Every structure is written in structure tokens, then in C-alpha cells.
Amino acid sequence: MSVKALINHFNAEIQLHIDTKTKPQGALGLLETIAMQLANIQSQQSLTKNISLNNPIMIVFAGDHGINQHGLSIARSEVTHQMVLNFLGGGAAINCFCRSNHIDLNVVDCGILTAIPPDMTKNSVLIEQRLGAGTNDFSKQAAMTIDQVEQGFTHSETLVNKYLMQKRDILLLGEMGIANTSAATAIMVVLTQYSVEQCIGIGTGITDEQLILKKQLIQQGIDRFALLSTDISSAENIAGNVKQVLAELGGFEIVQMVGTILSAAKAQLPIMIDGFIVSVAALAAVRIDNNVGDYLIFSHQSEEQGHQLLLVELNSQPLLSLGLRLGEGTGAALAYPLVKAAVSFYNDMTSFESAGVTV
Amino acid sequence: MSVKALINHFNAEIQLHIDTKTKPQGALGLLETIAMQLANIQSQQSLTKNISLNNPIMIVFAGDHGINQHGLSIARSEVTHQMVLNFLGGGAAINCFCRSNHIDLNVVDCGILTAIPPDMTKNSVLIEQRLGAGTNDFSKQAAMTIDQVEQGFTHSETLVNKYLMQKRDILLLGEMGIANTSAATAIMVVLTQYSVEQCIGIGTGITDEQLILKKQLIQQGIDRFALLSTDISSAENIAGNVKQVLAELGGFEIVQMVGTILSAAKAQLPIMIDGFIVSVAALAAVRIDNNVGDYLIFSHQSEEQGHQLLLVELNSQPLLSLGLRLGEGTGAALAYPLVKAAVSFYNDMTSFESAGVTV
Numbered sequence: 001m002s003v004k005a006l007i008n009h010f011n012a013e014i015q016l017h018i019d020t021k022t023k024p025q026g027a028l029g030l031l032e033t034i035a036m037q038l039a040n041i042q043s044q045q046s047l048t049k050n051i052s053l054n055n056p057i058m059i060v061f062a063g064d065h066g067i068n069q070h071g072l073s074i075a076r077s078e079v080t081h082q083m084v085l086n087f088l089g090g091g092a093a094i095n096c097f098c099r100s101n102h103i104d105l106n107v108v109d110c111g112i113l114t115a116i117p118p119d120m121t122k123n124s125v126l127i128e129q130r131l132g133a134g135t136n137d138f139s140k141q142a143a144m145t146i147d148q149v150e151q152g153f154t155h156s157e158t159l160v161n162k163y164l165m166q167k168r169d170i171l172l173l174g175e176m177g178i179a180n181t182s183a184a185t186a187i188m189v190v191l192t193q194y195s196v197e198q199c200i201g202i203g204t205g206i207t208d209e210q211l212i213l214k215k216q217l218i219q220q221g222i223d224r225f226a227l228l229s230t231d232i233s234s235a236e237n238i239a240g241n242v243k244q245v246l247a248e249l250g251g252f253e254i255v256q257m258v259g260t261i262l263s264a265a266k267a268q269l270p271i272m273i274d275g276f277i278v279s280v281a282a283l284a285a286v287r288i289d290n291n292v293g294d295y296l297i298f299s300h301q302s303e304e305q306g307h308q309l310l311l312v313e314l315n316s317q318p319l320l321s322l323g324l325r326l327g328e329g330t331g332a333a334l335a336y337p338l339v340k341a342a343v344s345f346y347n348d349m350t351s352f353e354s355a356g357v358t359v
Numbered sequence: 360m361s362v363k364a365l366i367n368h369f370n371a372e373i374q375l376h377i378d379t380k381t382k383p384q385g386a387l388g389l390l391e392t393i394a395m396q397l398a399n400i401q402s403q404q405s406l407t408k409n410i411s412l413n414n415p416i417m418i419v420f421a422g423d424h425g426i427n428q429h430g431l432s433i434a435r436s437e438v439t440h441q442m443v444l445n446f447l448g449g450g451a452a453i454n455c456f457c458r459s460n461h462i463d464l465n466v467v468d469c470g471i472l473t474a475i476p477p478d479m480t481k482n483s484v485l486i487e488q489r490l491g492a493g494t495n496d497f498s499k500q501a502a503m504t505i506d507q508v509e510q511g512f513t514h515s516e517t518l519v520n521k522y523l524m525q526k527r528d529i530l531l532l533g534e535m536g537i538a539n540t541s542a543a544t545a546i547m548v549v550l551t552q553y554s555v556e557q558c559i560g561i562g563t564g565i566t567d568e569q570l571i572l573k574k575q576l577i578q579q580g581i582d583r584f585a586l587l588s589t590d591i592s593s594a595e596n597i598a599g600n601v602k603q604v605l606a607e608l609g610g611f612e613i614v615q616m617v618g619t620i621l622s623a624a625k626a627q628l629p630i631m632i633d634g635f636i637v638s639v640a641a642l643a644a645v646r647i648d649n650n651v652g653d654y655l656i657f658s659h660q661s662e663e664q665g666h667q668l669l670l671v672e673l674n675s676q677p678l679l680s681l682g683l684r685l686g687e688g689t690g691a692a693l694a695y696p697l698v699k700a701a702v703s704f705y706n707d708m709t710s711f712e713s714a715g716v717t718v
Contacts, residue, residue, distance in 0.1 A: 022445055023452055024433065024564045028689070029662070029682025074383065075718045082716045086381055091709030093382055100703040101696060205383045303388070321680065322697070323388025330387070337460060337696035338681070344459040350450030357441045359434045 010047040014039045017049060020351040024359075030317060034297065034342040041270055041295060053343045056103045056336060057163060058172040058329050059260065060087060060094060063110040063253035064134035066143065067221075068179035072214045074205055077134065080112045080178045083328075087176070088116070088125055093326055094174060097333035103172060108159070110152070111135070111252035112177075129155040135250040138183060139217040139224070143250030149243045152252065156259025164267055171264050172272040172299075172336060173281070174329015177253050181304070184280040186218045186249040188306055190225060191232060191242070191283055192313055199306035201276070205325075221249055232287070239288045246284060257281035262288060265295040272332040272339070275302040275324065279310045286314065297339060300324055300331035369406040373398045376408060379710040383718075389676060393656065393701040400629055400654060412702045415462045415695060416522060417531040417688050418619065419446060419453060422469040422612035423493035425502065426580075427538035431573045433564055436493065439471045439537045442687075446535070447475070447484055452685055453533060456692035462531060467518070469511070470494070470611035471536075488514040494609040497542065498576040498583070502609030508602045511611065515618025523626055530623050531631040531658075531695060532640070533688015534612050540663070542609040543639040545577045547665055549584060549604050550591060550642055551672055558665035560635070564684075580608055591646070598647045605643060616640035621647060624654040631691040631698070634661040634683065638669045645673065656698060659683055659690035 017039070018032055019025050026032060035051070042048045062084050064077045086092045087107045090099075098105045109116060111131040121128070131152055135143040163171065185199045192199075196219050206214070225248045232241045246255050258281045264271050265285070273282050273296055285292045293314070300320035301311060311318055319335040352359060376398070377391055378384050385391060394410070401407045421443050423436045445451045446466045449458075457464045468475060470490040480487070490511055494502040522530065544558045551558075555578050565573070584607045591600045605614050617640045623630050624644070632641050632655055644651045652673070659679035660670060670677055678694040711718060 021452070022442070022450065023685050027564075027683065027685040028452065029684070031681060031683075031693075079716060079718055082714070083381070086709060086714045086716060089709070089714065091381065091707070091714050093380070093387065093704055093708055096703040096707050097700050099707070100700045205386075319681070322390060322678070324386065324390075325388070326382050326386040334390075334697060334700055338693060341456050341459045341693055344455040345452055348450070348455050348458075349452055350445060350448070355441070355445045355448065355450050357438060357445060359438055 010043040011040065013047050014043060018346065020353070021345065021349045022352055022355050022357050028345060030319060031338065031342040031345065033317065034339055035346040037297070038270060038343060039346060041268055044268065050347050051343045053169050053340060055166070055168050056170045056172060057168045058094065058098050058103045058105045058174060058333055060105070060107045060174040060176055060329050061110050061253035061257050062107060062112050062176040063180070063251045064113045065177060065179040065183055065251050066135045066137035067139055067182050067217060069137060070213060070217055072182055072206070072210060072217065073179045075178050077113050077178050080176055081114060083176050084109065084112060084116060085120065088120060088123065092328060093330050094328040094333060097330055101333055101336050103333055103336055108256060110256045127159065129159070129256060131252040131255070135252060138186065138249050139220040142248045143183065144247050144252065146243060146247050149247045149255050152255035153259035156256050157263045160260060160263035160267055168269070170270045170272065170339070171260070172329055172332040173257055173260065173278045174274045174332060175253050175257065175277045175327055177251055180251055180253065180277050182214055182218055183250040183254060184277045185306060186221050187245060187254065187284060188280050188310060189222055190245050190249065191287055194309055196222065198309060201304035201306055225249065242284050242288050254281050258284045261285040261292060265289070265292040269295065270297060271295050272297045272299050272335065274299055274329045274332040275327055276304040276307040276310065277327060279307060279314065283310060283314060299335035302331065369402040370399065372406050373402060377705065379712070380704065380708045381711055381714050381716050387704060389678060390697065390701040390704065392676065393698055394705040396656070397629060397702060398705060400627055403627065409706050410702045412528050412699060414525070414527050415529045415531060416527045417453065417457050417462045417464045417533060417692055419464070419466045419533040419535055419688050420469050420612035420616050421466060421471050421535040422539070422610045423472045424536060424538040424542055424610050425494045425496035426498055426541050426576060428496060429572060429576060431541055431565070431569060431576065432538045434537050436472055436537050439535055440473060442535050443468065443471060443475060444479065447479060447482065451687060452689050453687040453692060456689055460692055460695050462692055462695055467615060469615045486518065488518070488615060490611040490614070494611060497545065497608050498579040501607045502542065503606050503611065505602060505606050508606045508614050511614035512618035515615050516622045519619060519622035519626055527628070529629045529631065530619070531688055531691040532616055532619065532637045533633045533691060534616065534636045534686055536610055536612050539610055539612065539636050541573055541577055542613060543636045544665060545580050545608040546604055546613065546643060547639050547669060548581055549608065550646055553668055555581065557668060560663035560665055584608065601643050601647050613640050617643045620644035620651060624648070624651040627654070629654050629656055631656045631658050631694065633658055633688045633691040634686055635663040635666040635669065636686060638666060638673065642669060642673060658694035661690065
């Protein structure tokens with residue numbers, strides 16, 4: 001587990017605190033791992049017997065992708081905009097799950113095709129951090145400039161600072177962007193040893209013809225990137241090199257998720273990761289700073305085959321496996337009550353001694 | 360899926376209601392199955408577009424087992440009593456998870472060794488439906504009489520009627536009983552084609568010597584039952600025959616869970632099933648009345664190897680797989696927010712048309 005890197009002076013005490021609870025050792029399975037991780041994160045100054053987790057925010061990062069001019073998705077790029085309006089109206093799946101599990105919601109426009117009209121943005125759910133009007137087609141040219149990547153990271157830092165001011169104690173990340181599985185697949189291939197064939201999935205449900213075209217275009221983008229001779233396996237200037245991967249392959253929402261994960265981890269905030277796209281952003285962030293892994297909670301294993309390989313690559317144990325393939329942060333929102341439950345047993349469950357149980 | 364038996368006039372309309380939501384078809388995976396099941400249950404008179412699920416009750420059934428005089432568990436039978444007191448005091452894992460997920464809790468004393476003192480029962484969490492002071496040792500003799508089984512079923516019917524008066528709309532079942540995996544394993548073996556070797560697990564964590572003894576004693580009970588020549592594969596008097604299985608092998612809490620499942624299904628209440636022991640009760644209930652399956656929601660797959668076979672036997676798809684092996688209803692309490700989330704998307708998510716999404 002990546003959380004092991006965070007072992008601190010209080011690690012043994014935290015384990016003891018968990019093991020004296022009125023249950024056989026390890027009987028709460030993955031919830032014990034989560035409690036251990038959160039207690040480690042919050043015990044960096046002194047041991048906590050009371051994990052604080054009361055103010056979650058779901059952040060859905062939205063962006064459009066030039067590559068979708070080839071029709072790689074079941075939907076046209078305009079649907080990203082329509083779905084952002086759906087989020088603002090409160091009617092999408094992510095709205096339902098955030099309401100059901102008492103999670104506040106923000107939507108970040110990272111660069112969808114056309115900005116949301118000002119009269120639709122008044123309910124303060126939307127945050128505008130646009131890097132452009134959709135990325136370039138990465139099969140032919142760089143998705144964006146390095147300056148746009150840097151701007152995205154700066155936006156992310158500002159965003160995380162805002163959440164620290166709001167005393168948020170956990171961030172949940174989701175995304176919306178028609179064709180963003182193409183960009184995410186290309187990034188995964190470049191950052192791992194896997195092939196396009198191994199990483200690609202049907203996304204939200206495309207035809208066989210679309211799948212063949214999607215593979216070709218992703219490979220074309222990867223081949224284009226290979227000609228740049230960026231050595232992403234070298235530790236030297238790894239941050240710069242990963243930023244170049246992001247610039248070449250996109251997209252705007254992926255860049256801002258990478259930046260948000262990096263800034264949140266630096267601020268010692270736990271971060272819940274949703275499905276394939278968010279996990280690719282997590283991979284890029286971990287490549288830039290290996291300590292980031294300690295702060296990540298992987299919510300679910302999606303139906304995307306690349307996601308399963310990626311979770312192994314990141315040495316993670318997802319909480320849920322429900323056959324979800326929607327994105328939006330739905331997996332993270334659904335897994336949040338399990339994290340709350342882990343906190344509740346760590347904070348409130350009695351010990352054998354205090355309960356008079358004589359096992 | 361067992362829920363298919365419940366297909367009613369409105370099945371196509373329910374599917375259409377789900378498929379016009381702003382998401383690709385099937386993209387919410389197992390949550391769509393749960394929404395379908397609950398909508399079917401609540402659409403028996405007329406189509407519902409608004410599943411009602413607001414008043415859950417967790418019921419932990421507790422009982423003691425004569426067979427534990429051989430020391431088959433990590434704990435002595437007195438620990439059942441101590442844990443019931445822990446439940447009443449609010450300090451156990453199930454208390455934490457019920458609080459965290461806003462679920463009311465009842466504990467039913469079905470026959471633990473010694474009753475809870477009257478001064479400890481005043482908070483109305485405890486319900487006394489004692490069938491005795493622990494069962495007989497089923498390796499040597501019948502765990503209880505048929506009259507006790509009948510009494511248990513009558514208690515269960517009373518209990519379900521009480522919950523109907525309270526307008527409960529879902530029941531969650533859990534259990535506490537030192538050594539009850541032995542009784543549950545024996546019942547599973549008799550009601551399926553599996554062997555003791557296949558069904559047995561380490562429970563909450565016993566030694567190799569205890570495991571060998573546990574297998575021997577369970578087999579002894581099964582062999583004793585076999586001599587009675589009760590034909591549990593015959594449809595004729597199947598209810599009577601399953602009751603005889605319960606009388607011979609126990610335990611008091613298992614009997615009352617079977618009765619509660621039967622009465623709740625008859626009253627068209629959905630029932631969330633916890634781990635191995637509760638699943639064995641579900642199996643017995645389904646054997647008595649095959650329609651019961653339509654009302655069952657399987658919460659999680661536990662670490663018990665018998666549980667995995669049992670879930671296949673019951674043709675069920677559990678919601679969680681977290682490596683839990685505690686019982687108490689913890690898996691059901693943890694899975695409840697997923698069921699709530701399924702209801703929230705069914706009730707509140709917009710359609711493509713109303714949201715103006717043009718996929």
C-alpha cells in the first residue's frame with residue numbers, strides 16, 4: 001500500500017487503537033485500511049484518536065477535446081456543455097448521489113467548447129478556470145501549450161487554497177468531457193508499459209468502427225509524442241516531462257485534476273479518486289511526486305479494462321466494484337459513506353476493556 | 360436474477376423510466392438492478408416513479424449455541440451477552456455504522472445464555488423473544504424442538520407487524536451468536552449439494568485444531584440429521600421439512616431470521632441480507648417460499664468461503680466486497696447508502712428530454 005510511505009511516529013499507536021476495538025483483528029477489512037490511512041494523514045503532528053471528516057466537496061472538472069471532431073464518442077462535444085448545465089440544474093446522477101450522501105458539489109469549467117452564459121452561473125456551483133475552448137486534436141498536434149498546463153496548475157493551487165479556507169477536509173474528484181477516455185488512454189500508455197490495445201475501453205458505449213478509429217488516432221498521438229524524445233522514465237526533470245505529456249495529449253480537465261491532486265496532497269488533504277480518467281490524473285500526479293499516493297483513496301473499479309490495469313499499477317485497492325461506467329465522480333460519491341463509516345468506527349467504537357468484552 | 364420472478368405489468372415502463380435518465384444505458388451498473396428491484400416491489404398495484412425508502416431498521420438477532428461447549432469459537436458463549444450489552448450501550452461496530460448511515464437499530468434476544476437484566480433494557484433497543492437459554496449441542500441432539508421453531512416464526516411475524524405499524528420500508532438483518540457459523544454451515548450443507556469442507560470457514564479467526572474439531576462436530580450433526588430421513592429435496596411439505604432442519608441444527612437467531620424474512624417478503628418489504636449466517640437464513644426462507652428471493656438485497660460478500668458458494672446458489676450479486684468478517688449486520692449497514700443512492704437516481708435524475716441533452 002502506498003500509505004505505508006507515510007508511516008510516522010504514531011503508526012504503532014494507530015494500529016493498537018484499531019486493534020483494541022470490540023472486533024476480531026482485521027475483521028473490518030478494507031475499512032481498517034482506510035481508517036489507518038486517514039489517521040496517519042491527520043497524525044503528522046500528534047496522534048489523533050478522532051479523525052476529522054465533516055466537510056467534503058465533490059469537484060467535477062469539465063473540458064472538451066479536439067480529437068472528438070472524428071466522432072470517437074457516442075456523443076458530440078456539445079453534450080459536455082449540456083451536461084454541465086444538467087449539473088448546475090441539479091438533475092444528473094452526480095447531483096443525486098451528492099445529495100443522497102451529503103456532499104457539496106462544485107463544477108469547474110476547465111475549457112469546454114463554449115462557456116456557460118453568466119445568467120446560468122449564479123448559484124455558485126460553477127467555477128470558471130478555462131484554459132481555452134476545447135483542446136486541439138492531439139492525434140495531429142499538441143493538445144495545448146506548456147503555458148496552458150502551467151496555467152492549469154496555478155488555477156488548481158488557487159482552487160485548493162479556496163477549499164482550505166472553507167475548511168474542507170476531503171476532496172472528491174470527478175470529470176465530464178466527451179472523448180476524454182481517448183486522452184486518458186494516450187497518457188496512460190505513455191506513462192506505463194501497457195499498449196493502446198490493453199488500455200482502451202468502449203467508454204460509455206461506442207460501436208466497433210468507432211473503437212477501431214479511436215485506437216488508430218490514439219496511437220497516432222502517441223507516435224507523434226514519441227518523436228519528441230521526452231524521457232519520461234528519467235527521474236531528472238520528471239515534473240517537466242510529465243507536464244509535456246499532458247500538454248501533448250491533454251485535456252484541460254485532466255491537467256487541472258493533476259494540479260489539484262498535487263496541491264491537495266501538499267496540503268495534507270485526502271483525495272477520493274473516481275474512475276478511469278481521474279485515475280490517469282492520479283497516475284500523472286504520482287509520477288511527478290511519489291508522496292501523493294499516501295493521500296489517495298480509490299473509490300471504485302470501473303468497467304474500463306484500462307482502469308483495472310491502472311489500479312494495479314497504482315497499487316490500490318478500490319472500495320467498490322459495481323459495474324459503473326458513467327464518470328462524473330459518481331463512484332467517489334458512492335464510496336464516500338464507506339470512508340465516513342471507517343472514521344466512525346475509528347472515533348467511536350469501544351475497546352474490549354471499556355465494553356467489558358472478554359475475548 | 361431472482362427479481363425477474365416479480366416482473367409485473369409495469370416492468371417495461373420501469374425499464375424505460377431508468378433508460379431515459381441522462382446517462383448511457385446500464386452505466387450505473389448494479390445500482391440499476393437495485394432500482395429495478397425496488398420499483399418492481401413497490402409497483403405491484405400501480406407504477407411508481409417515486410420509490411419510497413425513508414425508514415430503515417437494522418435488526419440484530421442474538422442467540423447462543425450449545426455446540427460451543429466444545430470451544431469452537433475464539434470466544435466463550437458469554438461474549439454473546441457481553442456484545443449484546445455493547446450494542447445496547449452504542450459502542451459496537453454496528454452502532455457506529457447505523458449512526459453514520461442514519462439507520463435505527465433493534466437487538467432481538469432470541470435466546471442468549473442469560474437474559475439481559477431488566478434495568479439494561481429500558482432504552483427500547485432490545486426486544487425479548489427468547490426461545491430458551493441457548494440451544495442444545497446439535498452434534499449430539501436436536502438443537503431445539505419443532506415447537507420452538509414454530510414459536511420463533513410466530514415471534515417473527517409479530518415483529519414484522521410491529522415494523523409495518525412503524526411504517527418501516529426496508530429491513531436490514533444482522534446477527535450475533537458465538538459459534539453460529541457452525542449451525543449455519545450445517546444448515547447450508549443439508550440444504551445444498553456442498554460438503555462441510557466446502558462450506559466451512561475460520562469464522563472470526565480460530566486455530567487449526569479448533570477448525571478440525573469444528574468440522575467433525577458439524578459432520579456429526581449432519582450425520583445425525585441424515586438418520587431422520589427427512590427428504591428436503593421433495594416439494595411436498597417442504598416448509599415442514601426445512602423447519603425440521605432448523606430444529607435439528609439451530610440456532611434460535613437463525614430460526615427467527617428465517618421467520619422474519621418470510622413475513623417481511625409476504626408484506627412486500629425489501630430485506631437487506633448481511634453475511635454468511637444471514638445468507639443461510641435467506642437460503643432456508645427461499646427453500647420454503649421461492650418468491651422470497653424477489654425481496655432480498657445481498658449486501659456483501661464476506662471472507663467466509665461458504666458465503667461465496669452460497670451467493671452463487673442464491674443467484675445473487677452482492678453490493679460490497681470489503682473483506683469484512685464481523686457479522687452484526689455491518690455489511691448490510693455499510694451497503695445501505697448504495698440502496699439509497701439507487702432510489703435517489705430513480706426518483707430524482709432528469710431525463711434526456713427534460714435536461715435538453717441530445718445524445
